[in-house]
Amino acid sequence: MNDIERFLGTYEGAGTWHDSAGKSLAYRVQQTSLSTANGFEIVFKHQFDDGTVTDARFTMTWVAPHIFRVDVSGTPVGHGYIFDAYCHYHLKVGDAFVEASYRSSAETVEVFGSSTKNADGNYIAWQEIIRRTAA
Numbered sequence: 001m002n003d004i005e006r007f008l009g010t011y012e013g014a015g016t017w018h019d020s021a022g023k024s025l026a027y028r029v030q031q032t033s034l035s036t037a038n039g040f041e042i043v044f045k046h047q048f049d050d051g052t053v054t055d056a057r058f059t060m061t062w063v064a065p066h067i068f069r070v071d072v073s074g075t076p077v078g079h080g081y082i083f084d085a086y087c088h089y090h091l092k093v094g095d096a097f098v099e100a101s102y103r104s105s106a107e108t109v110e111v112f113g114s115s116t117k118n119a120d121g122n123y124i125a126w127q128e129i130i131r132r133t134a135a
Helices: none
Strands: 009-019 024-035 039-048 053-064 067-072 075-083 086-093 096-104 108-115 124-134
Touching: 009 108, 024 124, 053 086, 067 086
Parallel strands: none
Antiparallel strands: 009 024, 009 124, 024 039, 039 053, 053 067, 067 075, 075 086, 086 096, 096 108, 108 124
């Protein structure tokens, strides 16, 4: 069984990233996770305290029980998995490797992630707490 149902819905919350140069920055998160015919999508918007905004859309396609492929704009960029209340995926963006993990509870999802390079070329890690606002 693919346990995506517990992650579906619209969420809002906050996060903070930290990089290897000692910088950090808070941001607000809006995320929607929805089921598709062959898998699911994760769409999010990050509004950073410095005024910058990041929008992303990842399409996940089931390739085996619990295992999915990650596509960006129709191009395969990585893979991931779901077991019960835990979802994890990795992808390659340019020359950076990005990974993200989602841990679900009743009305919240904790998001943890990292990338081998941010815009400044530093290693970066983040944590988000998002709460369901709609099913």
